[in-house]
Amino acid sequence: MSLSTGDIVIVQDADLEYDPGDWPVLLEPLLDGKADASFGSRFLGGLIGAVLLALVGNTLLTTYSNMLTNLNLTDMETCYKAIRGDLARSLVPSLTSDRFGFEPEITALLSRADARIFEVPISYSGRTYAEGKKIGWRDGVAAFWHITRFNLFR
Numbered sequence: 001m002s003l004s005t006g007d008i009v010i011v012q013d014a015d016l017e018y019d020p021g022d023w024p025v026l027l028e029p030l031l032d033g034k035a036d037a038s039f040g041s042r043f044l045g046g047l048i049g050a051v052l053l054a055l056v057g058n059t060l061l062t063t064y065s066n067m068l069t070n071l072n073l074t075d076m077e078t079c080y081k082a083i084r085g086d087l088a089r090s091l092v093p094s095l096t097s098d099r100f101g102f103e104p105e106i107t108a109l110l111s112r113a114d115a116r117i118f119e120v121p122i123s124y125s126g127r128t129y130a131e132g133k134k135i136g137w138r139d140g141v142a143a144f145w146h147i148t149r150f151n152l153f154r
């Protein structure tokens with residue numbers, strides 16, 4: 001993000017589960033001046049291909065994050081976000097995470113910055129573990145720690 005120069009920065013997981021064709025709906029709240037950041041929500045778009053355990057885990061993580069950030073998101077763990085470029089670049093010095101810690105950290109930073117966050121429905125085609133999905137229960141435990149750390153100890 002620090003090397004970006006555009007008006008908007010898009011963060012999209014490159015694992016082929018998210019459709020770049022959803023960019024217009026993701027960008028709309030920012031282009032209309034209604035939001036500082038836009039999160040794509042797999043739950044608002046009719047979740048397809050999700051493993052039930054992942055669905056439950058994501059709901060628990062999002063609820064816990066909402067409690068600490070005072071946000072009302074349905075899908076904090078989505079790796080499909082658009083952020084105003086100037087805002088994204090201002091957050092870069094505070095970013096410390098890689099992997100799955102990025103989602104709780106960027107959410108906490110945006111909340112702390114009083115960013116207006118909109119959620120929009122996106123399409124999602126989740127992979128199975130047989131197809132190469134790598135997230136596991138340890139990542140869920142780590143996510144709880146990341147949410148706690150970035151909201152209470154920073």
